[in-house]
Amino acid sequence: MLGSELHRALVEQGEKVSGFDLPGVDVTDRDTVLDLAGQADPEFIFHCAAYTKVDQCETDQDNAYRVNAIGTQNIALAAESLGCPLLYISTDYIFDGTKPEPYDEWDRANPQTIYGKSKYAGEMYVREICQWAYIVRISWLCGKGGANFVDTILKLARERDELKVVNDQHGSPTFVNDLVPELIRMSESGAFGTYHVTNKGFTTWYDFAKKIVEQSGSKARVLPCSSDEHPRPAPRPKNSRMSDRLYDLALGNFMPAWEDGLEDYLKS
Numbered sequence: 508m509l510g511s512e513l514h515r516a517l518v519e520q521g522e523k524v525s526g527f528d529l530p531g532v533d534v535t536d537r538d539t540v541l542d543l544a545g546q547a548d549p550e551f552i553f554h555c556a557a558y559t560k561v562d563q564c565e566t567d568q569d570n571a572y573r574v575n576a577i578g579t580q581n582i583a584l585a586a587e588s589l590g591c592p593l594l595y596i597s598t599d600y601i602f603d604g605t606k607p608e609p610y611d612e613w614d615r616a617n618p619q620t621i622y623g624k625s626k627y628a629g630e631m632y633v634r635e636i637c638q639w640a641y642i643v644r645i646s647w648l649c650g651k652g653g654a655n656f657v658d659t660i661l662k663l664a665r666e667r668d669e670l671k672v673v674n675d676q677h678g679s680p681t682f683v684n685d686l687v688p689e690l691i692r693m694s695e696s697g698a699f700g701t702y703h704v705t706n707k708g709f710t711t712w713y714d715f716a717k718k719i720v721e722q723s724g725s726k727a728r729v730l731p732c733s734s735d736e737h738p739r740p741a742p743r744p745k746n747s748r749m750s751d752r753l754y755d756l757a758l759g760n761f762m763p764a765w766e767d768g769l770e771d772y773l774k775s
């Protein structure tokens with residue numbers, strides 16, 4: 508979802524971009540990653556590849572760590588060996604979701620799921636290996652080319668009169684179309700560090716779903732329910748709200764409000 512759109516945007520602005528994903532390149536294969544990075548000799552690496560099936564990570568733990576941790580270690584080693592800056596995409600799942608306020612960049616990570624733990628291990632490798640790196644934590648990613656909440660709700664609203672959506676998980680959507688220009692701007696800034704980048708404003712999945720249904724013109728009713736009614740193999744953080752404090756101070760936060768991101772997404 509993110510990598511292909513980032514690739515498209517970079518090409519559109521005239522950059523020469525080498526894009527790699529499965530089955531062309533397996534990030535867990537260190538020799539191939541080092542070899543291909545050497546051949547491409549990039550000025551910058553964006554690392555968006557990940558094992559993103561959060562529930563599946565719980566039962567496929569070795570592969571989750573292999574892709575999200577070791578894959579990231581390999582890319583970090585490649586970047587460092589070429590003296591090339593790296594931007595690694597991380598997640599709100601590195602937090603346990605128990606903080607009553609939004610999480611700041613310096614808050615202690617305490618991931619509760621294999622996905623969150625493996626992504627956090629990826630962060631650790633980036634910090635340990637790379638001299639020049641950005642770690643960008645995002646949440647509730649929505650865009651074309653992947654399973655996302657907006658499309659799921661639109662589909663359900665066409666099929667059903669009534670939808671039940673959890674109202675006790677708080678966070679911010681991150682629309683790919685808004686995120687991509689910010690990642691490119693960040694990559695040119697030289698302000699290396701860890702940042703939280705999401706659309707502005709907080710919501711719950713229930714309020715988000717209500718807005719989607721409302722803006723789409725559907726007549727389906729959206730009803731609130733609790734996470735207990737929707738048990739998942741990987742528990743979702745109750746609080747995924749992340750503060751943009753350092754991102755705003757270091758770079759200025761130009762992300763639109765999530766409602767505007769949604770409006771643009773639905774128009775497109």
Ligand SMILES: NC(=O)c1ccc[n+]([C@@H]2O[C@H](COP(=O)([O-])OP(=O)(O)OC[C@H]3O[C@@H](n4cnc5c(N)ncnc54)[C@H](OP(=O)(O)O)[C@@H]3O)[C@@H](O)[C@H]2O)c1
Pocket residue numbers: 508509510527528529530532533534535554555556557558559574578596597598599626645646647648649652653
């Ligand atoms: N989606 C969200 O809500 C969300 C939230 C927070 C953070 N993030 C992070 O944002 C980033 C982008 O997420 P996304 O939703 O765009 O993910 P996505 O659509 O699932 O794309 C991940 C890509 O990684 C590739 N990949 C998986 N294993 C690989 C391997 N071993 N070697 C090479 N490529 C491999 C996949 O290839 P195949 O398609 O061929 O498997 C796919 O192209 C990830 O770092 C993710 O952890 C996502």
